[in-house]
Amino acid sequence: MARLFALFIACFTLGVAGATKAGGAETVWSGLVIAENVSQPERVPAELMRMEKTLKQLFGYNQFRVIGQSQKTLKTGQEDWLAASKFFALHVDARGESESGYVLNLKLYKEKELLLETDTKLSKRSPLVIKGPQVGGGQLLLVLVVE
């Protein structure tokens, strides 16, 4: 009986341990990106490399230039931060961490004017791209990636 009980406990522990993933502090990269078509495109920034093909297919531009960025390590999942360029600012307000990612409130400002607001559940495995306004011959994109 005691051996059976020990076996049960061992299996239970294995089951729970196998299904549980260890958590830890993670970094969110948020960037303001200008997508445009140029004759001599620059290299894609490292943060965007893994989605370069998708960005090119989706938006039809050959260059992605970062005009403002921020890298924030989340410890409590309640932090907020700003990624800003000369005219734009992306305010990110983290409102909690879930098993798969972070709940974020995003606000895009043009100077002091709120252009766009969204609430999102940012997955640790899935980047978020927001198509912003047309800027000259290009396009403003907001990109968030859990690194």
Added chain:
Amino acid sequence: MKTFEEKWTAWVDGELSGKELAEFEASLPDKPAAEAERTAVKKLGALLRRELVAPALSNEEFFSHQLRERIARENAEQMGRFGAAETARGWDWRPVRRMLWAGSASIAIFLALAVFVMRDKNPAGQSQYLTQILNARVDPVVSPNATISMFQSKDQRVTVLWTEGLQSLPADYAAK
């Protein structure tokens, strides 16, 4: 210093002698009555010694045989209770069977727990691993014709919030 009772017992047993015997007999108030009592005690002792001897076994072999048979019978009964039949055939399979049952039960419990935990952890299927847009809005005053849509590029797991009709801005706004 012996008490009177000790001297009396020694006198009855005939263990007093010499001066001690003479002094004790001189101290007796009624010597003939004491003599009579000593004689009675001796008779009683002799009777007890004669009658209380343990009876000798007349058939020791038979008694031993009966005892051995009884022990053997009791041992056989005990073995029967704990699987004497299997032991007699050469191998007791019951511990193995118990282990198999315990192992099977443990695996079943493990699988049930794993299914339960995994189902709970992933209630929405694959979408749990993709970024979800909960809601989005644009300022209707600044961009009255703006529309919002969202989709996911599954190959790279990119979630896209697609806006149309936002106010266009001059190229100067692309500055760092």
